[in-house]
């Protein structure tokens with residue numbers, strides 16, 4: 204399978220190609236912020252939310268002090284399974300990540316209140332976040348999700364192509 208650097212390069216090229224593709228597929232007046240959302244979410248998807256978070260990879264290390272967030276995911280999801288290396292996997296990672304951050308914000312808010320240090324409002328649940336984004340930023344939400352799926356499709360596509368080429372060579 205391709206190494207992490209190859210996947211990174213494919214991700215960057217994918218994000219760059221998405222810009223003219225978006226330009227051709229949209230009409231005037233163009234909202235460049237949606238283009239930024241698309242390219243940005245392809246980059247984020249490939250560089251930070253990559254399917255290879257299912258093992259101790261360069262992607263996992265990239266999360267630095269926050270990599271503990273992905274530790275349960277890494278242990279639970281078998282490497283290169285359909286749960287990580289599919290479009291469903293991309294959505295699963297987003298929901299997993301938002302749910303974990305939401306849970307931690309509740310824990311933090313509870314801890315701060317218990318220690319009588321003041322009060323922190325916990326984050327909205329992932330579902331509430333999606334609902335309010337859908338109401339106010341629907342176009343950006345859609346392109347963000349498309350970019351996320353493209354990022355994972357590029358990864359799994361490259362994995363599939365390279366491993367079938369290797370099989371043929373043998």
Ligand SMILES: [Zn+2]
Nearest residue numbers: 254255358362
């Ligand atoms: Zn992979």
